[in-house]
Amino acid sequence: MYAEERQEAIATLVGQLGRVAVTDLAERYDVTAETVRRDLAVLDRMGLVRRVHGGAVPAAALTALELGTTEREGSRSPEKDRIAKAALDFLPPSGGSVLFDAGTTTARVAALLPADRELLAVTNSLPIATRLSAHPGAQVHLLGGRVRGLTQAAVGPQTLRALDELRVDVAFIGTNALTLGHGLSTPDVDEGAVKRAMIKTAHRVVVVTDSSKLGREDFVRFAAIEDIDVLITDDAGPATLRNELEQYGIEVLTA
Structure with a gap:
């Protein structure tokens, strides 16, 4: 799997599950944790996910404002x-x-x-x-x-x-x-x-x-x-x- 294909798959998975861990992604795609972190950094810069400690969540997942x-x-x-x-x-x-x-x-x-x-x-x-x-x-x-x-x-x-x-x-x-x-x-x-x-x-x-x-x-x-x-x-x-x-x-x- 090319890096672009893996990154697209990761972005889709984050959207479906709400939160993914670096270790789980590394095992799923048979790559190193460092490779996953680089993938997440790319996706974060693109605005597709938001990196958090140990993994990632959807870019819009963390609510900043509570509506009345x-x-x-x-x-x-x-x-x-x-x-x-x-x-x-x-x-x-x-x-x-x-x-x-x-x-x-x-x-x-x-x-x-x-x-x-x-x-x-x-x-x-x-x-x-x-x-x-x-x-x-x-x-x-x-x-x-x-x-x-x-x-x-x-x-x-x-x-x-x-x-x-x-x-x-x-x-x-x-x-x-x-x-x-x-x-x-x-x-x-x-x-x-x-x-x-x-x-x-x-x-x-x-x-x-x-x-x-x-x-x-x-x-x-x-x-x-x-x-x-x-x-x-x-x-x-x-x-x-x-x-x-x-x-x-x-x-x-x-x-």
Whole structure:
């Protein structure tokens, strides 16, 4: 394989997996680690990947700016609507408990809650709690804490203490980024801590996220891939990543 062909293959692999290690690439292409580092340096200069310690990630993988709820609400709306509709199949039966993480996709799931379903609904999201308060069958439990203006989500020690005492049937979790290597991640430390606690308190974890988040990494890792049970996304994500996730025993649905 010529160097140009290998570099093209590496760039494609980085885009599919989200993060690759120098040692793995050297073994895959039967070259030295130094050769791989030179390949990554070339790809980095071309703007195709970004070199990180021990490997590389996609050039756009490291998020520098966290968008607020208003900005995210209108982004990829058709995909989020389809994901939310598919997520309804994972709601517990009447009498069960469900936790909604703050986010625009999880808010869409909450908005579609069937009128005849009686559930105990827990959330740290002010918009979701407000929406669910009008639901005839929902008993809403709003988690307390400091409210982040950017996401309208309660975070902090009070939120974490409340979650530590709860156990729910299903948690619908959103994420800002997802890769095999870094897992699920988000820009904010406090939001990451709450998401981590939510996952711990749920019997079943359903992640709802559009495919623009796949193959990206963010500042705070809040879960490993094996910590989730189901991923619901749209069909624009990399097929290789979906296949890899299924090998971890995760149920992957495309909407």
